[in-house]
Amino acid sequence: xxxxxPHIHMIARTTQDYERMAQMxxxxxxxxxxxxxxxxxxxxxxxxxxxxxxxxxxxxxAQYMIxxxxxxxxxxxxxxxxxxxxxxxxxxPDFLAKDxxxxxxxxxxxxxxxxxxxxxxxxxxxxxxxxxxxxxxxxHLNDKLKGTKMMLDSLKNRSDIKPEKVCFxxxxxxxxxxxxxxxxxxxxxxxxxxxxxxPRVVDIIEKYPGAKLMVDxxxxxxxxxxxxxxQAIFEMRRRGHGEKELQRIFFDxxxxxxxxxxxxxx
Amino acid sequence: xxxxxxxxxxxxxxxxLYYHDVRSHLLEAAAAFDRFERAGLDPAxxxxxxxxxxxxxxxxxxxxxxxxxxLEALSYE
Numbered sequence: 001x002x003x004x005x006p007h008i009h010m011i012a013r014t015t016q017d018y019e020r021m022a023q024m025x026x027x028x029x030x031x032x033x034x035x036x037x038x039x040x041x042x043x044x045x046x047x048x049x050x051x052x053x054x055x056x057x058x059x060x061x062a063q064y065m066i067x068x069x070x071x072x073x074x075x076x077x078x079x080x081x082x083x084x085x086x087x088x089x090x091x092x093p094d095f096l097a098k099d100x101x102x103x104x105x106x107x108x109x110x111x112x113x114x115x116x117x118x119x120x121x122x123x124x125x126x127x128x129x130x131x132x133x134x135x136x137x138x139x140h141l142n143d144k145l146k147g148t149k150m151m152l153d154s155l156k157n158r159s160d161i162k163p164e165k166v167c168f169x170x171x172x173x174x175x176x177x178x179x180x181x182x183x184x185x186x187x188x189x190x191x192x193x194x195x196x197x198x199p200r201v202v203d204i205i206e207k208y209p210g211a212k213l214m215v216d217x218x219x220x221x222x223x224x225x226x227x228x229x230x231q232a233i234f235e236m237r238r239r240g241h242g243e244k245e246l247q248r249i250f251f252d253x254x255x256x257x258x259x260x261x262x263x264x265x266x
Numbered sequence: 267x268x269x270x271x272x273x274x275x276x277x278x279x280x281x282x283l284y285y286h287d288v289r290s291h292l293l294e295a296a297a298a299f300d301r302f303e304r305a306g307l308d309p310a311x312x313x314x315x316x317x318x319x320x321x322x323x324x325x326x327x328x329x330x331x332x333x334x335x336x337l338e339a340l341s342y343e
Contacts, residue, residue: 145341174337199284200333206273238283240274 001247002266004254005029005229006187007106007135007169007216010057010068011049012037017219017226022064024230028266030258031057031070032106032135035077037221043087046074050091054098069264071105071135072096079110079119089122096130102261103127105135106169109147112139121154124161133261134166138175141194148175152182165260167214170195176204180211185257187214190228198228198235205236205249214254295322 003026010018010031021029031053040046053070061068072095074088095101104127109116127134139147148168155161163183171179171186172195179186188204189195196204201215217229229250236246258264273280295318299309309315321339324332 142340142342145338146343172337173331173334174341199287202273203333239280242274 001025001233001243001251002027003229003233003250004258004266005216005226006167006214006254006258007032007189007218008226009034009218009220010061011052012221013219013226015060015063018061018064018066021226022066024227026066026226026229028067028069028258028264029061030102030135030254031068032137033071033073034075034106034137034220039078043084043091046088047091050095054095054100058100067100067266069100069102069258069261071103071133072101073104073107073123074119075106076108076110076116076120076137076139079116080113082115082118085119086122089119089126092123092126093130096132099263102258102263103133103135103165104130105133106137107134108137108151109139110137110143112143112147112150117150117154120151124155124158128158128160132165133258136166136168138168138170140170144170144172145174148178152178156182164212164257167257169216170218172196173200173204176208180208185212185214185253187216189216189218190232191218192223192225192228194223198232201232202235202239202241205245206239212253212257213249214257215249292325 003024005021005026008029008031010029033050033053036049050072053072057070058068072092074085079085092104104123107120107123109120124134136151138144138151167185167187168179169187170189176186188201190198190201205213215229215232217226218224219226233246233250255266275283299315302315303309307315309319321336324336324339
């Protein structure tokens with residue numbers, strides 16, 4: 001079975017991780033722009049980062065027969081500075097023109113502040129104007145419920161949004177219903193201690209048959225592992241699920257979402 | 267939203283599969299509370315441990331959607 005990893009930060013991973021992913025049958029991965037573990041000091045640093053995502057990573061992935069795609073954005077953890085954020089947003093369209101850029105992401109909220117919401121909404125505007133996919137970051141831990149509600153409220157009254165082109169990520173049990181009921185895609189991140197575990201992800205897949213669900217490892221520089229995606233595949237198998245259902249979750253669903261961008265081809 | 271429980275395994279088979287994982291997780295929590303107490307924390311008064319004791323009750327109550335209620339109880343307004 002072929003696997004699509006819909007969210008991973010390969011900039012923070014070793015080349016050996018690409019090799020492991022390829023050996024576990026990953027054929028494509030998608031890298032949203034995010035925080036680097038420290039706050040960048042200038043817009044030029046973001047420009048360099050976006051260049052890395054659109055030029056270097058696709059070449060590194062290709063050595064292992066993995067297609068690398070990305071989303072470009074001003075991430076919520078650095079969006080408190082409105083002037084810096086707007087300077088970064090000004091050159092996002094240049095990077096959206098690159099061959100592997102399929103949308104804007106991961107935008108959203110971090111501490112649920114007014115400035116974060118302003119920059120989120122300005123980038124939603126840009127995505128709609130440029131007809132781009134949107135990959136949305138929901139906050140961590142105790143801030144997640146409130147932040148997810150704020151983002152849904154912000155999008156609720158927009159007649160120009162296409163829910164099928166929007167995915168809310170880092171969804172857990174307490175935020176899933178509201179996202180699916182609004183018509184959006186939901187992705188579940190598996191981390192070793194925070195977010196979801198493989199058994200909980202499979203619980204949700206079983207409780208919501210046919211729902212617009214994806215699973216991702218969101219591997220980055222923190223406690224995380226690209227293999228958590230494949231641990232969920234194993235978890236489904238040992239619970240008796242067949243290959244057809246496995247393919248739906250780990251290939252067909254991310255393919256359906258991502259192939260709404262004409263650049264996504266396998 | 268359609269909800270189902272479509273695992274291919276019976277309840278007994280699921281329990282066989284996860285029993286030792288659950289036992290281990292509960293034991294780790296018990297040992298951690300002992301560890302905090304030995305280090306001088308009072309589980310009855312330290313705010314984060316109070317909260318954990320409160321939500322631990324959700325694990326063994328007899329109402330559905332325990333994971334959802336557990337996460338909601340930890341969420342900021």
